[in-house]
Amino acid sequence: MIHRYLPVTETNKKEMLQAIGVSSIDELFNDIPDSVKFKGKYKIKSALSESALLKELTAIAQKNADLKANVSFLGAGVYDHYIPVIVDHVLSRSEFYTAYTPYQPEISQGELQAIFEFQTMICELTGMDVANSSMYDGGTALAEAGMLSAGQTKRKKVLISSLVHPESREVVKTYAKGQKIEIVEIPQIDGITNLSALKELMDDDVAAVMVQYPNFLGRIEPLKELEEIIHAHKSMFVVSSNPLSLGLLTPPGKWGADIVVGDAQPFGIPTAFGGPHCGYFAVTQKLMRKVPGRLVGQTTDDEGQRGFVLTLQAREQHIRRDKATSNICSNQALNALAASVAMTALGKQGVKEVAYSNFQKANYAKTALKNAGFDMAFEGPCFNEFVVKLNKPIQEINQKLLAKGIIGGYDLGRDYQELINHMLIAVTELRTKGEIDTFVKELRDIHA
Numbered sequence: 001m002i003h004r005y006l007p008v009t010e011t012n013k014k015e016m017l018q019a020i021g022v023s024s025i026d027e028l029f030n031d032i033p034d035s036v037k038f039k040g041k042y043k044i045k046s047a048l049s050e051s052a053l054l055k056e057l058t059a060i061a062q063k064n065a066d067l068k069a070n071v072s073f074l075g076a077g078v079y080d081h082y083i084p085v086i087v088d089h090v091l092s093r094s095e096f097y098t099a100y101t102p103y104q105p106e107i108s109q110g111e112l113q114a115i116f117e118f119q120t121m122i123c124e125l126t127g128m129d130v131a132n133s134s135m136y137d138g139g140t141a142l143a144e145a146g147m148l149s150a151g152q153t154k155r156k157k158v159l160i161s162s163l164v165h166p167e168s169r170e171v172v173k174t175y176a177k178g179q180k181i182e183i184v185e186i187p188q189i190d191g192i193t194n195l196s197a198l199k200e201l202m203d204d205d206v207a208a209v210m211v212q213y214p215n216f217l218g219r220i221e222p223l224k225e226l227e228e229i230i231h232a233h234k235s236m237f238v239v240s241s242n243p244l245s246l247g248l249l250t251p252p253g254k255w256g257a258d259i260v261v262g263d264a265q266p267f268g269i270p271t272a273f274g275g276p277h278c279g280y281f282a283v284t285q286k287l288m289r290k291v292p293g294r295l296v297g298q299t300t301d302d303e304g305q306r307g308f309v310l311t312l313q314a315r316e317q318h319i320r321r322d323k324a325t326s327n328i329c330s331n332q333a334l335n336a337l338a339a340s341v342a343m344t345a346l347g348k349q350g351v352k353e354v355a356y357s358n359f360q361k362a363n364y365a366k367t368a369l370k371n372a373g374f375d376m377a378f379e380g381p382c383f384n385e386f387v388v389k390l391n392k393p394i395q396e397i398n399q400k401l402l403a404k405g406i407i408g409g410y411d412l413g414r415d416y417q418e419l420i421n422h423m424l425i426a427v428t429e430l431r432t433k434g435e436i437d438t439f440v441k442e443l444r445d446i447h448a
Contacts, residue, residue: 064273067407071407072406074426075409077263077265086345099333103310114337115134115331115333119131119133122280123282126243126251126257127252127254127257128257130283132280133295134264134332134333135280136277136328137279137332138240138277139172140328144175144261144292145238145261146172147326149207152207152287152290155204156180157182158182159208160186161185161215162187164215166216184201190379191380193221195222202230202235206233208236209236212241213242214385219382223239223257227255236259238257241260244354246355247354249355260283261281263280264278264339267342268340268342279332281293294331296309358427361429361431361436362386364436365386368436372440372441372444374389374444384428388409390447394408406439408425
């Protein structure tokens with residue numbers, strides 16, 4: 001059959017038209033004047049057979065610079081990490097892959113337990129008391145944290161570091177517009193949030209201060225000093241964090257964060273050209289009843305057996321809309337499961353080892369680039385990303401790198417005027433010493 005995915009035959013069409021009492025499809029549109037009907041032909045290709053279409057789409061797909069054929073040093077929020085084989089095996093099980101939503105706990109115990117385990121592991125990583133069942137991605141999780149803070153404090157201003165991911169900042173601003181919340185950016189100095197500027201911006205109208213840890217430039221923010229400034233004004237301390245980095249860094253919860261959010265993509269979720277992802281959202285016990293989205297709780301049934309249920313459902317689907325904490329109505333259960341399986345496969349020690357490997361390899365690359373004559377934009381500790389200053393447009397450099405089978409770093413000039421010709425380089429545990437050395441050599445040759 002040429003049109004495999006068009007199951008309506010001419011006989012089917014005649015039967016449907018007869019059932020509704022018209023003689024042709026054109027008759028359905030008689031009420032539309034001829035003067036506004038489109039009479040030409042669309043500029044699209046003619047229909048192809050299935051085999052011809054597959055060949056064409058395959059040829060188009062092969063133009064993508066994927067991570068199987070190329071070595072990637074691109075991060076900026078989406079990272080090339082090791083994904084244990086067992087992740088895909090578990091995700092492909094039909095009871096997870098086809099599950100919609102666990103409203104009926106009596107038939108959804110597996111799904112509910114998987115979400116509960118995700119929540120538990122997020123709490124252990126972040127040092128927080130309660131985590132929800134996931135959000136759409138890190139950006140929406142951060143925006144929801146801002147809205148929660150404004151509602152909790154009854155204040156209408158949020159300060160956000162300019163070193164929070166640029167796309168996340170835009171999502172926060174979009175959310176804030178409808179709620180009439182003022183968003184003010186805190187400038188950076190030497191690649192970290194400017195504490196002096198923060199002190200000047202702080203007042204009793206500030207609902208929350210948002211920072212990223214490690215920040216968008218790869219540097220480690222001083223959470224202790226930030227917490228003291230923020231809580232002195234009884235504002236909320238919101239930290240967006242790469243969860244893998246928390247296998248090495250002190251969790252934000254230990255530094256007094258009120259809300260910790262981020263994207264679970266580093267655990268078991270492929271880059272997939274930018275999505276879908278899985279945001280996480282963790283809070284102190286004080287804010288437990290304000291958490292947006294779903295929350296799975298552990299209980300016992302009437303026979304004393306361990307069981308799981310959706311609990312504290314403050315979503316607008318479940319309670320009066322004006323009483324809801326958020327209108328977010330879903331979560332990323334399948335990707336949360338992927339993250340849970342990946343973390344379980346690695347184990348606590350494995351997560352620490354992978355995080356440490358990222359730290360070691362990034363700093364090896366940083367040192368190798370310095371020895372090759374490159375200037376680092378900022379000094380100080382980093383996790384798996386750092387900024388190097390170059391003498392040519394980053395787009396031009398990346399095109400030449402790609403010709404060598406290397407996906408270069410992120411062009412910071414897209415988002416920071418002061419960082420034109422600066423590249424944000426990511427080095428994960430998957431990069432070998434040979435790949436790093438080759439990258440340094442090729443970059444040096446292009447830069448010369």
